[in-house]
Amino acid sequence: MLKIRKTNCAGFFRRSLNYALLVILLFLAPIPPAHAVDVENLFSVEVTLDDEAEDPRDAAYKTALIEVLTRVSGSALSTNEEAIDELFPVPSAYVTQFRLGAEGTLRISFDGEAIETVLRNAGQMVWGRDRPLTLIWLAVDWGQGEREIIAAGEPHRTMQQSRSIDRNRLLRKRVLEIAEKRGLPLFFPLLDTTDLQSVTFSDIWGGFDERIIEASERYEANSILIGRIRPESNQRNRWSYFFGGEGRVWTGPSEMIVAQIADLLAAEFAVGGNAPLEEVALNISGVDTIDAFGSIQKLLAAISLIEGFRISEVTGDTVTYQVEMRGGAERLRRALQLAGLLEQADLNASGDPESPSALEFFFNL
DSSP: OOOOOOOOOHHHHHHSSOHHHHHHHHTTSOOOOOSSEEOTTTTEEEEEOOTTSSSHHHHHHHHHHHHHHHHHHOHHHHTOHHHHHHHOSOGGGGEEEEEEOTTSEEEEEEOHHHHHHHHHHTTOEEOOSEEOOEEEEEEEEEETTEEEEOOSSOOOOOTTTTTHHHHHHHHHHHHHHHHHHTTOOEEOOOOOHHHHHHOOHHHHHTTOHHHHHHHGGGGTOSEEEEEEEOTTSSSOOEEEEEETTEEEEEESOHHHHHHHHHHHHHHHHOEETTSOEEEEEEEEEOOOSHHHHHHHHHHHHHOTTEEEEEEEEEETTEEEEEEEEESHHHHHHHHHHHHTOEEOOOTTOOOOTTSOOOEEEEOOO
16 A cells, blocks of 8 residues: 655745645545546456356456456467466465355456565566546448448437447447457547537548547547458458557457557556665646645545655745655656646756656646
């Protein structure tokens, strides 16, 4: 659990805010709308019971553990059975709850904190719960002139179009299940009037990605995936992916694409357990109310990269934090951008490598 280290804040509160009131409201301040998503059930998996296994339940535990490790540490570890056996010789020891599901499945929940501790102690990568949110625009050519964009729900259809509802739902469900297996937060557009005035099937199919990106702004997603598929064709599915100001073009089945995105994001945000603990200076301006201060505290506490933080100085509406984390300043910068803070130019940059300047952000939530 994250521990916030206290410091001598007397000077800080004399110059800015009343200490007693601030401490009270710290826990009452609303959590700011974050752009990243805190993935729930990251350590819960539903797997099929193999009745032919010597011990079906133990076999299910190991299968489920491998899926969890794929989510939190990536495919490199989850495909290394020897390493898994060495790190987790008794998977059942990490099971906190299990229950029978429908059609011969077992729903298993693991002790996430214990698993992360084992991974960190072994120097393995760990990707926390706060993850980028991906918006997917998926254009489907069903053949015989039937084309549509997959929506988050069931858009209005005529009687002639109603037959596509089931296959639309099944395709959407399949893509979401694939994303869930990798712990990748992914959602479809509403396809309401606003969307339909901005995006057409032809825009997606024709590769007019700039129009799609512009229409995506309302959703405040961290990354955008655009797909063009023909389920009944041998033609390879085409995908465009945009994240961090970069675009990528891929072909292949949705399973492979989702895995590529998950691996790419894990490489950006996961941190190795053997990474040294570092202290990074962080200046956040625009902190001019008690609510803003409380929101900043909660935002920093929710970032999994951060292991501790303390206030070192306050000047006007700028609060300076000393942040303890693994992964370095660049990782922290990306995590703060992901959380929705606005990065500013470093006004104190001296160019002296012996005196690295602080990260500069503005609270705009």
